Amino acid sequence: MGRLRYTISRLLQSIPVIVGVITITFLLTDAIPGDPVQIMLGPSPSAQQAEAIRAKFGLDQPLHVRYFNYLFDVVRLDLGTSLYYGVPVTQKIAERLPVTLYLLLSSFTFALLTAVPLGIISAKRRNKPTDHISRVVALFGVSTPSFWIGLMLIIVFSFWLDIFPATNLILPWESPANVDGAANQLGVIAKSIHHLILPTITLGTLQMAAFTRIERSSMLEVLGEEYVKLARAYGVSETKIVRKHAFRNAQLPLITLVGLQLTGALGGAVLTETVFSINGMGRLIITAIQNQDFQLVMGTTLVFGLVFVIGVILTDLSYAYVDPRVSFDGSE
Amino acid sequence: MNMSNATNRTDADESGPEQPEARVGLRYTLSQVKRDPTALAGLAVIAFMTLVAFIAFVDGVLFDFLSDFTFFANLGIEQYLLANTFWVNPVVDGTGQILRPPVYMTNQLYPDQPGTWAHPLGTDHRGRDVLIRLFYGTRIAITVGIVATGIAMVLGMLVGAVAGYYGGWIDDALMRGSETLYAIPFLILVIAFMTAFGRNLTFAMIGVGIATIPTFARLIRSRVLSVREEDYIEAARAAGVRDRDIILRHVIPNSFAPILVQATLQVGVNILIIAGLSFLGYGAQPPTPSWGQMLSNSRQYMLPNPWFSIWPGIAILITVVGFNLIGDGLRDALDPRINN
Numbered sequence: 001m002g003r004l005r006y007t008i009s010r011l012l013q014s015i016p017v018i019v020g021v022i023t024i025t026f027l028l029t030d031a032i033p034g035d036p037v038q039i040m041l042g043p044s045p046s047a048q049q050a051e052a053i054r055a056k057f058g059l060d061q062p063l064h065v066r067y068f069n070y071l072f073d074v075v076r077l078d079l080g081t082s083l084y085y086g087v088p089v090t091q092k093i094a095e096r097l098p099v100t101l102y103l104l105l106s107s108f109t110f111a112l113l114t115a116v117p118l119g120i121i122s123a124k125r126r127n128k129p130t131d132h133i134s135r136v137v138a139l140f141g142v143s144t145p146s147f148w149i150g151l152m153l154i155i156v157f158s159f160w161l162d163i164f165p166a167t168n169l170i171l172p173w174e175s176p177a178n179v180d181g182a183a184n185q186l187g188v189i190a191k192s193i194h195h196l197i198l199p200t201i202t203l204g205t206l207q208m209a210a211f212t213r214i215e216r217s218s219m220l221e222v223l224g225e226e227y228v229k230l231a232r233a234y235g236v237s238e239t240k241i242v243r244k245h246a247f248r249n250a251q252l253p254l255i256t257l258v259g260l261q262l263t264g265a266l267g268g269a270v271l272t273e274t275v276f277s278i279n280g281m282g283r284l285i286i287t288a289i290q291n292q293d294f295q296l297v298m299g300t301t302l303v304f305g306l307v308f309v310i311g312v313i314l315t316d317l318s319y320a321y322v323d324p325r326v327s328f329d330g331s332e
Numbered sequence: 333m334n335m336s337n338a339t340n341r342t343d344a345d346e347s348g349p350e351q352p353e354a355r356v357g358l359r360y361t362l363s364q365v366k367r368d369p370t371a372l373a374g375l376a377v378i379a380f381m382t383l384v385a386f387i388a389f390v391d392g393v394l395f396d397f398l399s400d401f402t403f404f405a406n407l408g409i410e411q412y413l414l415a416n417t418f419w420v421n422p423v424v425d426g427t428g429q430i431l432r433p434p435v436y437m438t439n440q441l442y443p444d445q446p447g448t449w450a451h452p453l454g455t456d457h458r459g460r461d462v463l464i465r466l467f468y469g470t471r472i473a474i475t476v477g478i479v480a481t482g483i484a485m486v487l488g489m490l491v492g493a494v495a496g497y498y499g500g501w502i503d504d505a506l507m508r509g510s511e512t513l514y515a516i517p518f519l520i521l522v523i524a525f526m527t528a529f530g531r532n533l534t535f536a537m538i539g540v541g542i543a544t545i546p547t548f549a550r551l552i553r554s555r556v557l558s559v560r561e562e563d564y565i566e567a568a569r570a571a572g573v574r575d576r577d578i579i580l581r582h583v584i585p586n587s588f589a590p591i592l593v594q595a596t597l598q599v600g601v602n603i604l605i606i607a608g609l610s611f612l613g614y615g616a617q618p619p620t621p622s623w624g625q626m627l628s629n630s631r632q633y634m635l636p637n638p639w640f641s642i643w644p645g646i647a648i649l650i651t652v653v654g655f656n657l658i659g660d661g662l663r664d665a666l667d668p669r670i671n672n
Binding site: 145271285290 | 508509511512513514515516517518519520521523524525527528529600604605607608611612624627630631634635638641642644645648649652653656657660
């Protein structure tokens with residue numbers, strides 16, 4: 001019960017943040033020069049046409065009225081209609097969000113699966129060649145622009161070696177009838193993973209490097225703790241120390257970082273989607289900003305904010321599984 | 333987090349009460365950095381890149397200066413400058429062959445247009461020398477990275493110090509505000525900001541600066557919270573020193589070391605963010621050369637001319653590695669846990 005109450009109270013606490021996200025986006029989109037109606041109707045719309053559109057979207061109202069109207073709409077889960085696409089914003093987001101989440105999930109999985117072992121090995125063999133190599137890899141990983149990694153991967157693996165495709169991401173839930181060479185749903189999933197490998201590495205390298213660094217340093221810290229020294233003194237093997245005593249405690253800083261990296265990864269998804277021509281949230285929001293599709297800009301940013309907030313709450317919840325000292329009943 | 337505190341405490345117990353104080357001074361930091369090969373390597377990289385940026389700066393000024401005088405123009409010096417490889421302002425359209433490959437490329441691939449030493453890294457889609465555009469890109473990247481960090485640092489220090497020092501509702505309001513900024517991905521926040529106010533480098537710097545305020549605000553706030561209860565702050569307050577002076581003279585200087593580490597690392601991060609912005613078309617506007625924009629241009633020619641995509645990325649990589657090495661070196665020097 002404690003966990004549920006904690007989650008609800010955290011969600012309530014994040015309401016100001018969400019309202020803040022809406023406010024910032026609202027003011028920014030309002031400050032964008034130019035007339036969205038003109039962009040929608042073309043260079044020379046008739047005055048009546050323009051007025052009709054303005055009235056339909058409430059653009060004839062003053063700023064504060066529009067702002068509060070929007071807030072009330074959000075509470076009713078109505079994000080308005082996209083000016084550019086002419087469909088509800090929620091529909092557009094429902095189309096694109098799964099794509100971006102799919103990409104994020106796979107790149108975080110990739111990052112964690114490589115970073116945790118790399119960080120542990122690095123810490124166990126401190127100042128040995130393995131450690132040096134893994135530190136250099138991590139240093140270069142946090143210093144390389146993700147989109148450039150994408151370009152290099154495309155040149156090598158798509159153009160030269162022709163192993164992995166560079167465009168046309170296939171989604172695992174697409175129907176086999178629409179996918180070339182896939183007999184059934186399993187075939188679609190296999191094809192999808194094949195397509196996802198390059199974008200995953202592109203987006204995941206930065207996270208992988210950041211995670212490796214924190215895993216190494218927190219593992220080093222834990223391995224220097226008194227109880228580890230004691231275990232060593234009792235003759236417990238190094239492998240067992242890492243697996244049974246140090247591993248869990250060393251994961252706390254990593255978990256915090258996973259939550260915080262989410263916002264950076266969402267930004268990185270914009271670049272990755274651009275490089276690999278993936279129609280996800282990132283490209284949606286860029287075109288929305290360019291088209292001054294203000295309803296869509298607001299809606300997508302709001303969803304990004306929500307994804308981040310939920311990510312951080314999930315992070316906090318996962319603390320409890322790792323660290324038995326954390327409880328959610330009142331004080332810690 | 334609990335564990336790190338525990339380690340700190342045992343450190344202090346073992347080394348006596350004076351030791352931690354001596355370990356946070358600027359002079360101590362510098363003496364540690366001097367002994368640290370990683371920090372020195374980073375410094376060397378950044379010194380080199382700054383030199384390159386400076387050469388590009390002088391080249392640009394010289395070009396503008398010389399072409400302003402009709403005397404030199406009559407001498408045909410402008411033509412000379414345009415024809416010569418090194419002193420060519422990359423802003424001006426090149427006169428070389430379009431998409432000439434770099435000097436290391438084999439002639440088999442491009443039999444009619446081999447790479448030459450006149451353009452060691454080849455020319456771009458408008459015949460401009462890639463190496464010189466890289467030089468100019470260095471100037472922009474380093475300037476923009478440092479200025480954006482400076483903006484974030486000053487504003488973040490202000491926000492964090494005020495929030496931490498006063499506490500209460502001011503703290504709540506400021507921290508909720510900085511959480512909000514953090515909840516919107518940097519890149520999207522900056523792109524919206526630039527669309528609203530101006531699509532050029534100035535607003536890219538301001539936008540990135542504002543978007544990264546939370547990083548510094550949080551850092552300073554946590555420092556202030558720990559410093560606030562120290563005896564000397566108590567003494568200053570008792571002596572009637574004003575809050576503003578306490579923050580500026582005591583709290584901020586005492587938090588200098590971790591800010592320096594964060595700022596150095598942030599310059600690298602900002603260079604990456606701004607390269608990403610330029611890649612999407614939201615950075616330096618053409619014809620001003622920037623690394624991100626060069627990469628963006630190269631996308632159209634990637635299949636036949638892959639070399640075009642390689643070098644700007646390596647330039648970004650080297651510069652950011654440089655800043656990260658310095659930042660890591662500083663942190664190691666300042667973190668007593670790693671020293672023992």
